[in-house]
Amino acid sequence: MLVDYTRIAHIYIVCGKTDLRRGIDGLATIVKDEYQLDVYTDALFLFCGVRSDRFKMLYWDGDGFLLLYKRLENGKLRWPRHRQEVKQLSQQQLRWLFEGLKVEQRQSVHSASQGQF
16 A cells, blocks of 8 residues: 555544545545545545445645545445544554454454453
8 A cells, every 4th residue: 555554643534425536626625624624634534435345545645645546346345324424543443444344343352351261
């Protein structure tokens, strides 16, 4: 991946559906106007369209924007669709999303095993 998301301070996911025909300017406008977030900070913004097998990521690298587009050949993302909002994700939640899991897990294996021994 061109962007090492483990070194990015903030990761935001735009829940719901976004028109993926939009380019850098259109996606940056969504971030600024609809969610009042600064697109020029150390942040990665994720967008998903109607299909859950493709998404875009917008990132300011200090002297320009990167717009990454990925289409999965097998499988679908478990993108949060319940409302139109933006959520900040942890790096673990981003890994879950990329692995086809929900970003909100009920409990981890670690927390489930506490107090069991």
